[in-house]
Amino acid sequence: MNAETPPSPSNFIKTIIAEDIKTNKNDGRVATRFPPEPNGYLHIGHAKSICLNFGIAGEYEKGTCNLRFDDTNPSKEEVEYMEAIKADVRWLGFDWEDRLYHASDYFDRLYAYAVELIQKGKAYVCSLSPEDTKAYRGTLQEPGKDSPYRNRSVDENLDLFARMRNGEFPEGAHVLRARINMASPNMNMRDPAIYRIRHVAHNRTGDAWPIYPMYDFAHCLSDAIEGITHSLCTLEFEDHRPLYDWILDQLDVPCHPQQIEFARLNLSYTVMSKRKLQVLVERNIVDGWDDPRMPTIAGFRRRGYTPASIRNFCERIGIARRDSMVDVALLEFSIREDLNEKAPRHLGVIRPLKVVIDNYPENRTEELDAPLHPNHPEMGSRTLPFSREIYIEKDDFMENPPSKFYRLSPGREVRLRYAYFIKCEKVVKDKTTGEVIAVHCTYDPETRGGDSPDGRKVKATLHWVSAAHAITAEVRLYDRLFSKENPDEGTDGSHFTDFINPDSLEILTDCKLEPGLADTRPGDSFQFERLGYFCRDKSVSPTGHPVFNRTVTLRDSWTKISKKENA
């Protein structure tokens, strides 16, 4: 039922579950669930939870993981999000089979449980205004006061709750509260609201309900109804666990799942809350939920990340209870690792510099054979057209190179990948700006394919593309969205948007790629040799050219060396 993922390391949750299996606590069953609220797109933090929940279930013969939408707040939730969430979970490689559920599936049963609670004297209708409710709640260090409505009779509560359900009251007039303890040091136990009036249509139940259950009431009961054994959630719900347990203890429920909390994922140089991601989308700071710079699953997909790379990343970061900030370099390692094996190699020049090979015949074109993957011959090969005028990367030429630079420069010989050795003879500059606009070279016909029969060596191999045959493309280079490792951690009045990296996107519109890249499809991934991994985008440039997104650069020790030299 689950995607292939390497054997995963142990963590405290697996330890607990293994122990439960050993003691036959749930008849050997392991039932988890992934319970998103459909109020936004899934992000990499959700991927951690998905991999955990589906992953654990997948490790046991009697393991199951449900997909359950926690749709108890119709004013925030949308069908668009539900569809996107399902697509993302599937894309990640997980299968909920026939176990797609919604908290809203249980509204009737939840209502009956609420009635049961009232009948047992464990819940009451409170008619305090929201402001008064807040005032009565007390503070972190002072106990709250009992609501004046706390001792209404069971009959009156039953009547009022029935009328709430019938839509007889406006929003805010009443609320159903659990009758626990207004003096509890745990705020969640100070008679929390469990049903509120909302005259809002629900995307699945329509106008059937004018009241909706709160998270604390709906979640534990949904878990119990589904026979969940281990209810995994993030740390901020730890204080809710006593309430989770209290509700299940009062009621006649099928089972009592165990809630276990773990730390949520924080990734450096990005933000992870749905609210903040929504701000980025609404303010058009990014191009939508699937902007390749977004830490959403949809964003990573469009960026060219593979499901396996994200799953491997989630395995590597582990599961623990301490707050942490994972280095984005680990994610980058995970995608390089996967694409290095799978991505076919191609040549593409993103900042073209014209090279004329003076001793190469004017009208000649050759077809050169080039493997699609140097380490995997079984992937086959393609041919590369070669001619007198080619493009190389601007960065691969320097008129006055520093000592460590061993690419092309005046008088120097280098290899063109899978083609010929060329030697730089002359530099052509723009008369006014002094900018190098073309380079003249000679080639050695004896070096066809890239080997010299006389055994002479060159220090560098450059990627190139035949000027007459290249296709033009738009390439989008992405960098981290934020310039600060933790955008949430600004000084006094700062806002996370203050740290947006102004250079997070660079669009190159005149890139020259080997012709074979013309017949590729959106979503296809490649390595452009010496540059990085790129993924064909779904869009087309304003000029009608294909668009490629840079997923991640190759590891680059040259940049480090050159920076060191300049420092």
Place this chain on the structure above:
RNA sequence: UGGGGCGUCGUCAAGCGGCAAAGACACAGGAUUUUGAUUCCUGCAUUCGGAGGUUCGAAUCCUCCCGCCCCAGCCA
């Protein structure tokens, strides 16, 4: 200042009274290389937030201290 958590390498993270304190990423060297990529070696915590204590023996148990996170939605 009430309650609940958490503190092991630059970053994640194993470890649950007896290890020279896993592993990964990052980093630094070196080898191989028609990608300054990949691959391959090598190095990288005498120390587990601090101080005491228990014990033959402590990262693991106890005490105190310090630091960080969460909770006062009719959000989830």
